[in-house]
Amino acid sequence: MNFDFATRIDRRQHPTKKWQQYDEDVLPLWVADMDFRSPPAVLDALESRVEHGVFGYGGVPESLKQALNDWSRHHYDWTIDTAWQLWVPGVVPALNLAAMAFSEPGQGVLTATPIYPPFLSVADNVGREAQTFELAEPVTAGGPWRLDLEALEAAIQPNTRVLLWCHPHNPTGRVWSADELQGLARLAVRHDLIVVSDELHCDLILDPSQPHRPLGQLCPELADRLITLWAPSKTFNIAGLSAACAIIADDDLRRRFQIAAAGLMPGVNVLGLSASLAAYTDCEAWRQALLGELRDNLAMVEAHVSRWPGVTMSTPEATYLAWLDFRHSALADSPQQHLLEEARVALSDGADFGWPGFVRLNFGMPRSWLEEALLRLDRLLSD
Structure with missing residues (x-):
C-alpha cells in the first residue's frame, strides 16, 4: 500500500503546542510528535466512533x-x-x-x-x-x-x-x-x-x-x-x-x-x-512504511550534520529524534537559542534534559519541511 508521508499539513489551524510555541516564521523540530497524518485505519476508527455520537x-x-x-x-x-x-x-x-x-x-x-x-x-x-x-x-x-x-x-x-x-x-x-x-x-x-x-x-x-x-x-x-x-x-x-x-x-x-x-x-x-x-x-503496514520514511530522513540529517564544524551526533537506533552535541562548536554557549534566533529553527534545549550544550532534533516530518530546516541550519553552521 502507498501511504502519504509527503503532504504538509497546516497544524496552526488548531491550537498545537509544537507549532504555536514560536513565531510563524520558525520551523519547529522540537517537541516529540510527528507531522504526518495518523494511519488511515486509525482515522477510520475515529470517524466510526464519532458517528456513534x-x-x-x-x-x-x-x-x-x-x-x-x-x-x-x-x-x-x-x-x-x-x-x-x-x-x-x-x-x-x-x-x-x-x-x-x-x-x-x-x-x-x-x-x-x-x-x-x-x-x-x-x-x-x-x-x-x-x-x-x-x-x-x-x-x-x-x-x-x-x-x-x-x-x-x-x-x-x-x-x-x-x-x-x-x-x-x-x-x-x-x-x-x-x-x-x-x-x-x-x-x-x-x-x-x-x-x-x-x-x-x-x-x-x-x-x-x-x-x-x-x-x-x-x-x-x-x-x-x-x-x-x-x-x-x-x-x-x-x-x-x-x-x-x-x-x-x-x-x-x-x-x-x-x-x-x-x-x-x-x-x-x-x-x-x-x-x-x-x-x-x-496498522502494521503503515508502521513499516513510516520506518522506511524515518530512516531516509535520518540519513538526510546525518549528511547535513557532517558539514557542521564542531557538531556531532550519535546515530539513533530508535525514535525519530537526533541528539546533537554542540559543545565543541562556535555555538557551544547556548546552541538552542542561537539556532532559534539566527536560523529560525526551533530544537529542544539539551539543558532541559540535564545536558547543556546539546540540542534534540525531531525528524518525524515531511521530507520537504525537514530539508528546508536543515538548509537553514546549513547557512548558519556550514564552513
Whole structure:
C-alpha cells in the first residue's frame, strides 16, 4: 500500500503546542510528535466512533487488551496477560503515579541523564528526593551512548526506592544491549529497587540489527518489581488522544498502583481507546512504511550534520529524534537559542534534559519541511 508521508499539513489551524510555541516564521523540530497524518485505519476508527455520537465514561475493551497481548507476543516474544494491563491517560502521569505508589516522602527516585525532561521533575512533583547519574558518553565521536553500571550503582543511596528507566532511550535513541539491561536488573534486585521502564519508543526501531527487548521479557527476575509503560502514541502519532498502558505482572504492585491512581487519574479518553485498538490491529503496514520514511530522513540529517564544524551526533537506533552535541562548536554557549534566533529553527534545549550544550532534533516530518530546516541550519553552521 502507498501511504502519504509527503503532504504538509497546516497544524496552526488548531491550537498545537509544537507549532504555536514560536513565531510563524520558525520551523519547529522540537517537541516529540510527528507531522504526518495518523494511519488511515486509525482515522477510520475515529470517524466510526464519532458517528456513534455518545461519549460517556468509557471502559477498556477486552479486544484492546487482547490486541496488546498479541502485539507483545508477535513483535517481542513477550507473553503478557490481560490482567496485567492498567490503561492510563499517558506515560508521564504514570511515571509520577509510580513514584508516588512505590516510595515514601523523602525517599529517592533515581534516573539517568540525559533524559526526557518530565523524568527530572517526577521526584519534586511527588515530594521525593531527586537522584541522577550520568550515562557514559560515546567513546568516539558519533559512537553510542552507554549505560555505566558502576555510575548507576554509585548513585544508589540507602533511601533510593524507584529507578525511572527509558528504553529505547529519549533523547539519544539508544536501544540498550542485553548486557546493559541484565546488569541493570542485577542492581535493581541487589538494592531492592522498583523499576519503571518507559518503553514508549519500542515500535520505532530504526536499526534492524538492534531489536527491542522488553525489560520484562529479557529479565523475568524483575517481575515482582517492574512496571512497563507502553503506548501507541508516538508510533502512530496519536499522543493527543491520551491512551497508554502500565503493564504490571505482580498483583501487589498492580494493586498499589491502582490505589495511588484512585481519584487522581481519569479514565482513558474513549477516542484514544478506539484509536489504540486500530493501531495495534490494522496498522502494521503503515508502521513499516513510516520506518522506511524515518530512516531516509535520518540519513538526510546525518549528511547535513557532517558539514557542521564542531557538531556531532550519535546515530539513533530508535525514535525519530537526533541528539546533537554542540559543545565543541562556535555555538557551544547556548546552541538552542542561537539556532532559534539566527536560523529560525526551533530544537529542544539539551539543558532541559540535564545536558547543556546539546540540542534534540525531531525528524518525524515531511521530507520537504525537514530539508528546508536543515538548509537553514546549513547557512548558519556550514564552513
